[in-house]
Amino acid sequence: MFEELNNIAGWSLKNLPTNKMILISDWNTDASFLLHHFLAFYLKANSKVVLAHAAQSFIHYNLACSRLGVNLERSRNNGDLIALNLLDASLQQYVEGSCENLSLDSEECLNFLFGDNSLKHLFKVLKRCVENTKDALIILDDVTLFLGLGVSQKDLNYFVHYMDVLCKSNNCTFVTLFHQNFAPNISEPSPYLCCQLYASYEIEVKGLESGYSKDVHGVLTLKTKETEGIKTYQPHKVMHYRLTDRSLQLLAPGTSSAVL
């Protein structure tokens, strides 16, 4: 868990963001380290976590999060963590090919996730996972992958809307990752803007404009959308970050003319 990021955003183990959607977006870089942060953060707070991973295998998350101080394997055995292996499910469906009607109660309906190229099955499975729990966290890695696999932009927008409704009704939080270098089809609403619409927090990660540097890895911008109360101006918090094996260091951008 990245302490400095929590301090900046005003989160703590007692003040978890609930009922919200958090969007992590990146441009030409890989912001998946933030997913590990949320995994570790919520598991340390003893919340239930649903990890739907389509981009990496479970071992990757397990080993990466072990440096952050949580044991995903143990959490999975306890029941605190539900890991939906979309990577293997996609492979199985690709190789097997056929789409039979299975009852929704079985876990195998995941295999037919990509059957009709919409995300309805995935939504139903996620809904079932957080049914009777409060303050759960759903992590989906990642949303742009579905666009690459053939899900239409319209279907993705519907999915995000459904997830937002699920969060508000079940009091859970939804975190997902969006790679901004996906070029949208102009005739349909852009999925990135749609995600931004529903997200209460957005963490945007980019490389430095001045080029690659070993000490400062990039720029991290935290955008908060306050839905309660009246706030006339919400500045974005722009920080430079440096990622190490165990932590994320946030640095002030400084007043150099190259930055301002």
Added chain:
Amino acid sequence: MKKVTFTKRPAKGGAVQVHGTVVSLHNGLLLVSTGIPSLDSVLGGGVPLGSVFLLEEDVHTRFSTLLTKYFLAEGVTSGHGLYVASANVNPNVLLNALPKPTSMSSTRSSQQKNDNDMKIAFMYKDLPKNQSSLSGVSRYGHYYDISCNMDKSEVEKCDLKSLRLTDEISYGEGKNDMFRYTLKHLKQCINNSRYEMPQKNSGDQQLNVLRVVLPHFASPLWCGDKPDNIHNIVRFLHCLRAVARNSMIACLVTIPTHLYHENEVAMIRQLVDTSVELEAFVGEKNPVFKQYHGLLKIHKLPRLNSLVNFVPDSFDLAFELKRTKFIIEYMHLPPDISETASRQGMDETNDKLHPRSACGGVSLNKKLDF
């Protein structure tokens, strides 16, 4: 018992040792060599097991074919299994022309001649990694002579599977299923042999690595007539990643990315673990580039099982094809931070070089005053 393939942990029955692999110094992953020592050092030791390595081809495919041959030759000398699936060229044509491994003594004499030139200090990186021989385990990384071909008997010794995708094979519902057919065939080969991830940590198991090579992948011959080809390619790469993560394989995929739109290429890059592009100089060469034949651009480095990844000292890499070998070198040293060092020559070369993307440039922006 936890799965042991990616990170080497001291297990009860002794450490997992697979010949032709080495444990990475940076993150404990098992690596296989690409066959070119300089490329291995740029990638942090080699290609991690269970990952997909994308080589973005140069326009005339001359150098990418050579790199593919190196990869296959390294597999033969390390005793790994080979799997080649190709739609364009007969895999046997590729396998008949692999570079011949040279013995240690001949390389040492040629190295001495190179040392006298002393052009760039990183020539020393070409020195062999393992000075001492490991008993029973073949060395990691070998040297090859591309002017001679490997003996066919050596190639036949290893476990070789190839797939030639021609019009005679029926793929199912049409040409779009060529991808699916290939993946099914690959998965079958893995299941039939001993390349699956070991479930239990039995120390007596003889583990071996399968090198999967897909040359000229996603070329027009692979793609059907429908406009959503990129989705088929993305789907295949996604499933290939799923297969790779569960098996002892290292994949090399070469794609002619210059045929695709930038956004499609970005999407392809997201689904592979390592992405390296070869840009050969064609036409009039900029004299700044001296004896090099092209640039090597790194677009993505593998970040498996950890938060950070290995980063080479510099991203300005160029390659050169000599008579007997192919080498990759750093183009110039990174700029010296101290004020007194004269950087006039450096600025001239930086101006002449092509403008780079935000993540790859080394040029110092004069506005910075740290």
